Amino acid sequence: MRAFFLSVTLVFLAVTAQAQDKPAIERQFQSWIQSEIWPRARAKGVSRATFDAAFSGVTLNWDLPDLVPPGTAPETPKRQRQAEFGAPSKYFNRNSIDGATRIGKQMAQRHATALAQTERRTGVPGRIILAIWGRESGYGRVAIPHNVFRVLGTKGFMSTRAEYFSAELIAALQIAEAGHAPESAMKSSWAGALGQPQFMPSSFLNYAADGNGDRKADIWRSEADTIASIGNYLAEHGWVAGRDWGFEVMVPDAVSCTLEGPDQGRPIADWAAMGITRVSGRPFPAHELPGEGYLMMPAGRHGPAFVVTPNFYVLKDYNTSDLYALFVGHVGDRIRFNVGDFRQAWGRVDRLFRSDIAAAQRSLEAMGHDVGGADGLPGYKTRRSIGRWQEARERQATCFPDKGNIAALGG
Structure with a gap:
């Protein structure tokens, strides 16, 4: 004491x-x-x-x-002050x-x-x-x-x-x-x-x-x-x-949210062949089909999805x-x-502190995942790393931080 x-x-x-x-x-x-x-x-x-x-x-x-x-060490803030994140x-x-x-x-x-x-x-x-x-x-x-x-x-x-x-x-x-x-x-x-x-x-x-x-x-x-x-x-x-x-799309359950990111691009025709469709019901424009597109799910499985x-x-x-x-x-x-x-x-989505997400990011990094840096911001690398960790544990991949997976990761 x-x-x-x-x-x-x-x-x-x-x-x-x-x-x-x-x-x-x-x-x-x-x-x-x-x-x-x-x-x-x-x-x-x-x-x-x-x-x-x-x-x-x-x-x-x-x-x-x-x-x-001067004389202090940088630390991840608890709260996010910038609306974009x-x-x-x-x-x-x-x-x-x-x-x-x-x-x-x-x-x-x-x-x-x-x-x-x-x-x-x-x-x-x-x-x-x-x-x-x-x-x-x-x-x-x-x-x-x-x-x-x-x-x-x-x-x-x-x-x-x-x-x-x-x-x-x-x-x-x-x-x-x-x-x-x-x-x-x-x-x-x-x-x-x-x-x-x-x-x-x-x-x-x-x-x-x-x-x-x-x-x-x-x-x-x-x-x-x-x-x-x-x-x-x-x-x-x-x-x-x-x-x-880009286009808002429906992503079938068979298509993993871990395919998100600008480093996993493929022709839009290939995304369509995987069963991804526009929410409007219209086909992708013909001139866009051969062009590269990328899956983007900013809230994982908790929100809209896009091919951008x-x-x-x-x-x-x-x-x-x-x-x-x-x-x-x-x-x-x-x-x-x-x-x-x-x-x-x-x-x-759960309200989480940046510092908690950063702790989970460090845990994922220790497992070999590339989360894009332990900054407490759930960017696409963090989202898909969470999804890959969930799939490795035979869980449904949501590709977004929540209280459950953050706690399991030690955040």
């Missing part, structure tokens, strides 16, 4: 010390800005005046997720779907010329561009609240992906130096994304496009530039003109979430083709 109280006391003192160290960590942050970031920014052509203006009054933002303060049914809520569709139809008429021009130039359908625009910023109507230099500075100094965010911070300074953004427009999401298409700064530098012919790429105020930039981004990431993003094309994974280059890419494809179809909800409903 004495040892127990000593342990509790030490933990309390450690937490208290960390809280008291915030001023010291803040000083380290200010020193890091000058000693590490300024030389890199100067090498990219950023002036001292621009640099000083960017960091005037900037302090650490301790409310951001995935922070790793949460419960599927919650992500596809009625308000989000209906709002993005309704306003998207209005925008399709209002910006028909810009959408048509971008589609001709890039091969990316206007409905897909609209759906991304709607998801990212509510078609430019959602307030973007954060100071990009504070966000990227904090995450570059102390996060699980520090080098990535440090590079994005340098890119944001380059944007400021070049005067691309209107005055006081360097506001971002909590991840550092900018403007109506929510481009990370490096994406702006690489993919922002002029859509209205004024020789500027203004993703803050210009709808035409926003449309052109989204289309250019997808085209540069490999969008295949003439192919769809390479374009689905181009959408994932915009945001590395299956649910995000699925939302974009689905809303785009609702805008253009007036389709209804998915035929198969999202089933109820």
Whole structure:
């Protein structure tokens, strides 16, 4: 008992010390800005005046997720703060779907010329561009609240992906130096994304496009530039003109959910030969049959299933979430083709902590499964690994984490 109280006391003192160290960590942050970031920014052509203006009054933002303060070890958070990696049914809520569709139809008429021009130039359908625009910023109507230099500075100094965010911070300074953004427009999401298409700064530098012919790429105020930039981004990431993003399907029990994933592709004709059919009852388009398709079951056997094309994974280059890419494809179809909800409903799934899923992932890794990393996120590699583990134990494969299999795996 004495040892127990000593342990509790030490933990309390450690937490208290960390809280008291915030001023010291803040000083380290200010020193890091000058000693590490300024030389890199100067090498990219950023002036001292621009640099000083960017960091005037900037302090650490301790409310951001995935922070790793100096002297601490990274750990998997319990809760998932990013909607794209949460419960599927919650992500596809009625308000989000209906709002993005309704306003998207209005925008399709209002910006028909810009959408048509971008589609001709890039091969990316206007409905897909609209759906991304709607998801990212509510078609430019959602307030973007954060100071990009504070966000990227904090995450570059102390996060699980520090080098990535440090590079994005340098890119944001380059944007400021070049005067691309209107005055006081360097506001971002909590991840550092900018403007109506929510481009990370490096994406702006690489993919922002002029859509209205004024020789500027203004993703803050210009709808035409926003449309052109989204289309250019997808085209540069490999969008295949003439192919769809995917199809909702029925997967027979005889077809294992462990066949999911972009590394297990086969001609769509082969999926059809296995008994996979479109929920609409219509055949797969003839021109899609020889093309490669991939089984995608974002909730395992607890929700809709899809055969997707390479374009689905181009959408994932915009945001590395299956649910995000699925939302974009689905809303785009609702805008253009007036389709209804998915035929198969999202089933109820257990509420689990990320830390519990990460523990189960580590157990699967120890058995030789490739789960894509023990990050607490049930991506396709984790889903199918669970399914393979279930099949090896002669259980019905569901390919999704629940309280039962997490407990059995030691999560």
